[in-house]
Amino acid sequence: MAEIWRIIGVMVKYPLLSAHKIPHEFQYTDKLVKLLMRIAQTKPYLEEYLGQPLELQLLRQAKIRAITFSNQIEGNQLEERGVTKIIESDEREDLSKDEIEVLNYRDALDYAETLAKEKGRFKLRDLCDLQKLVTRDVLGDKKQSGALRTIQVNIADAHSGKKIDDCPEAHQLRGLMDELWHWLDESQETDPFVRAFAFHYIAVAIHPFADGNGRTMRLAQHLLLLKNGAEIAKFVPSETAIMATRDKYYASIRQCKALGSLNPIVEYLAECFAMSAEEVFKESKALVRKSLGRKPEARHAKILNLSKQKKEFSISDIIAILGEVPRRTLERDMETLVGTRQLKAIGNNKARVYSKGPKK
Secondary structure (H helix, E strand, O other), rough: OOHHHOOOOOOOHHHHHHHHOOOOOOOOOHHHHHHHHHHHHHHHHHHHOOOHHHHHHHHHHHHHHHHHHHHHHHHOOHHHHHHHHHHHHHHOOOOHHHHHHHHHHHHHHHHHHHHOOOOOOEEEOHHHHHHOOOOOOOOOHHHHHHOOOOOEEEEEEOOOOOOEEOOOOHHHHHHHHHHHHHHHOOOOOHHHHHHHHHHHHHHHOOOOOOHHHHHHHHHHHHHHHHHOOHHHOOOOOOOHHHOHHHHHHHHHHHHHHHHHHOOOHHHHHHHHHHHHHHHHHHHHHHHHHHHHHHHHHHHHHHHHHHHHHHHOOOOHHHHOOOOOOHHHHHHHHHHHHHHHHOOOEEEEHHHHEEOOOOEE
């Protein structure tokens, strides 16, 4: 195919992708920039809890939701409660197809996060290994597991069965995947989120596998984000928003080819990630409030951190950062910190201010 383009004298950077009308370019539209800003606004708050006790709870919640909804997008019927039960039991005998898919995705997600920590570049072999884990024990033809497909397939809505798009023939896959990896190498300076979302779409449009393409590419998106330092991805299961707006997902795929641009799908996936990140942001704040209300140590740490930032502060300043905690509880906290010489009290009653204590 590349030779044909050269013969007719047309300079095409990605001839096979172009021949199949698979877009590989995008623009930083106002809409896309605003969506990336929404993601960025949640990032500092969520990343503040890396290494904090809250992290384990948020990570576990994100993993359960990613497994649940990535599988649901493909027709799996299990809800979060059922997924949690299967993962906790970790039994592989006498399971239904839906239950096997849960354990498969759990293992594939763990593997993707392991690959993300490695220094080497993301390879086609890695993508094939992810697909092999996703389709383990559920794909009839084992030759189609962990390898580029040798059969013809179409992109279809898993719920309605409606065909969304035709896919390239099997003999063209190697060349298409070579072009995809060339694109990946050349896009290293692109915004990490845009790059991961674009890869997701281009790979799905190629549809390199007999089964498991959607799940595998969502895992690849996750892996690419982590490899590019976007640790927030661990906390944000954007699959929840994709599942809730599944019709828009398929509509965006169609629009990309019609417009010859990556923007419809990149903007859609960016919006899904932003929506999910904002939801996790709200939930994490609620968890913090609950934790602070129960554990005086956590409240004390917040107050002492304030004493490092401000030379003097009042009870009003403390309420501003711990407004969900009753005032009387905060007053008792202050008495404790003053009594242990971690803080110093100056003045009486309403005029009282506090500063860092003499205790080291």
